[in-house]
Amino acid sequence: MTTFVPQSVQDALDAARLDGMKNKSRLRVATDDHVFPVLRMWKDGFSVEAADAPQLRGLVDLYDGTRHLSQCLIVASDEDAGEMRYEFKRATLAADQAPLDFYRAPDAPVALIAQDDMRL
Secondary structure (H helix, E strand, O other): OOOOOOHHHHHHHHHHHHHHHHHHOOEEEEOOOOEEEEEEEEOOEEEEEOOOOOOOOEEEEEEEOOEEEEEEEEEEEEEEOOEEEEEEEEEEEOOOOOOOOOOOOOOOOOOOOOHHHOOO
16 A cells, blocks of 8 residues: 655645635734734744745734734744744733833722812
């Protein structure tokens, strides 16, 4: 029994696998003016389709749908089976508010009402 697969069949299988991963993933990586779907993501990197993405490097933003996940400094790692892999040099989680530079007690009031403002 042989395990030989013609190159045209292997190319078709790789293309179908990439299309399936692209449609299944909500993750996107955004550069200056372009957005690329993320095929896979792991702890210290991610991959995009090699045919779609150029050699990305530098600062990019990572999104899950429309939610901004992180801002990442990336470098291209390698290309294999139609996937271009990138590694994080730095990945900073995105926050929806500025960080505080002081401690806020969990039971602190949200606002204070002055006595002058209260009318009985």
